[in-house]
Amino acid sequence: MHVLRPLWAVLALVLVILVLRTFVVPEDFGIGERGYMYGWHRASDPQYWQGISVKLRGREYCKQCHLAQFTQNGESPHRIIQCENCHGLAGQHPGAVPKLTVDRSRDLCLRCHERLAYPSSQRGEIRGVSGATHNQGVECAKCHKPHKPTLGEKPPIGGKT
Amino acid sequence: MSSRRHFLKALAQGAATLAVSSTVGGSLASETATGAAEKGHKVRWGFLVDTQKCTGCGFCVKACKLENEVPYDANVTRTWVERYVEMEDGTVHADSPRGGRDGFVDPRVDLGRGSFQDIDPSRISKAFFVPKLCNQCENPPCVQVCPVGATYQNADGVVLVDRSWCIGCGYCIMACPYGVRFFHPVYHTAEKCNFCYHRITKGLKPACVEACPFEARLIGNLLDPADPVNRIIQTQRVNVLKEEYGTKPQVYYIGLSQEVR
Numbered sequence: 210m211h212v213l214r215p216l217w218a219v220l221a222l223v224l225v226i227l228v229l230r231t232f233v234v235p236e237d238f239g240i241g242e243r244g245y246m247y248g249w250h251r252a253s254d255p256q257y258w259q260g261i262s263v264k265l266r267g268r269e270y271c272k273q274c275h276l277a278q279f280t281q282n283g284e285s286p287h288r289i290i291q292c293e294n295c296h297g298l299a300g301q302h303p304g305a306v307p308k309l310t311v312d313r314s315r316d317l318c319l320r321c322h323e324r325l326a327y328p329s330s331q332r333g334e335i336r337g338v339s340g341a342t343h344n345q346g347v348e349c350a351k352c353h354k355p356h357k358p359t360l361g362e363k364p365p366i367g368g369k370t
Numbered sequence: 371m372s373s374r375r376h377f378l379k380a381l382a383q384g385a386a387t388l389a390v391s392s393t394v395g396g397s398l399a400s401e402t403a404t405g406a407a408e409k410g411h412k413v414r415w416g417f418l419v420d421t422q423k424c425t426g427c428g429f430c431v432k433a434c435k436l437e438n439e440v441p442y443d444a445n446v447t448r449t450w451v452e453r454y455v456e457m458e459d460g461t462v463h464a465d466s467p468r469g470g471r472d473g474f475v476d477p478r479v480d481l482g483r484g485s486f487q488d489i490d491p492s493r494i495s496k497a498f499f500v501p502k503l504c505n506q507c508e509n510p511p512c513v514q515v516c517p518v519g520a521t522y523q524n525a526d527g528v529v530l531v532d533r534s535w536c537i538g539c540g541y542c543i544m545a546c547p548y549g550v551r552f553f554h555p556v557y558h559t560a561e562k563c564n565f566c567y568h569r570i571t572k573g574l575k576p577a578c579v580e581a582c583p584f585e586a587r588l589i590g591n592l593l594d595p596a597d598p599v600n601r602i603i604q605t606q607r608v609n610v611l612k613e614e615y616g617t618k619p620q621v622y623y624i625g626l627s628q629e630v631r
Contacts, residue, residue, distance in 0.1 A: 242524075242525040243524065246514060247513045247514070247522060248522055249519030250522035251532055254530060254532040259572075263437075264436060264577075265433055289583040291429070291580060298433070298437065316472060320426075320429070320472070320473030320475060321427045321473070326491050327494065327496075327498065328495075328497065329498050330424070330425065330498040332425040332426055332499065340475055
């Protein structure tokens with residue numbers, strides 16, 4: 210029956226694919242708990258994502274060693290800001306990473322303190338300056354201490370602190 | 371004459387049967403969607419963004435990129451912050467330079483390619499910031515289109531991508547109505563926000579939530595009636611993005627405005 214020959218060819222191909230499939234598809238691949246439409250996956254994949262290391266440790270972690278700075282900053286309006294937002298993510302500090310790099314750039318402060326008088330956003334309520342005109346080129350921390358930002362004794366601009 | 375009547379009758383019956391079967395199908399689908407609690411699942415992660423509180427500092431984007439090792443200077447990010455400035459004459463300016471990674475330190479609106487739109491602050495009628503991230507949809511279109519089963523929804527509602535199984539076809543990137551997916555410059559696989567899965571499964575908050583100084587970003591368990599974030603979602607006026615797509619997003623917004631797309 211020569212008319213059936215293409216059929217045998219197709220069946221053979223299907224068989225080959227089915228055999229190959231058992232080698233290629235991982236054993237734990239299947240329908241997960243979320244069902245046929247959204248659940249197909251390797252059952253071991255969530256473990257990969259769970260196993261990723263935590264890098265942002267949070268202020269309570271910093272507090273364990275840097276209590277003085279934590280306490281001082283805790284009394285300032287900047288207490289809402291995580292230490293690691295400015296000091297860099299702690300990650301493996303103090304073990305594998307002995308020192309963190311503090312971001313002292315003007316642009317870091319201007320993230321909140323560039324004055325944008327937006328009427329319908331909390332941004333408009335934050336006291337700020339125009340970064341383009343306010344003591345350009347001078348590090349903010351020369352005058353405003355980040356952990357105690359209210360202006361006390363004002364060192365002369367450009368002078369030694 | 372009678373044959374036409376029979377034909378119309380048969381047509382009507384057929385349509386009725388179709389309608390019934392599709393309703394049954396629909397109710398089954400929603401059962402699988404809402405039946406998570408009955409199956410004994412304890413967690414369905416949901417997110418709450420308060421756009422009234424967001425100041426556009428961009429610490430969330432910075433923390434996300436560092437925490438999840440998305441190359442810092444590549445112009446891709448799992449979460450980003452958009453700025454909307456509406457003028458008195460009704461024109462809306464929107465920008466998100468570098469996804470808001472460095473905050474919004476310029477009163478001018480970034481038009482891209484180095485050009486900026488000057489804004490007259492006295493003519494602003496409203497201006498605000500909107501953080502965006504993966505909505506972990508109940509009906510995720512990105513998962514439906516994956517031809518190899520490399521992206522999937524976990525039992526706790528989080529949509530994950532299998533980096534070793536993804537073939538990089540990019541269907542999911544095109545299917546997402548919210549544009550949250552991109553190719554990871556290092557792994558060359560589809561990448562997206564997963565609510566910092568490595569953190570939430572350890573009892574920590576996602577990096578963006580932790581880094582936000584203004585509590586504009588919150589995460590909670592939608593299956594726990596006592597969860598404070600779930601309480602807000604249940605009892606206050608919240609909205610979701612692009613509801614008309616039927617994706618059932620699980621990132622809820624306070625203070626969403628019609629300009630936001």
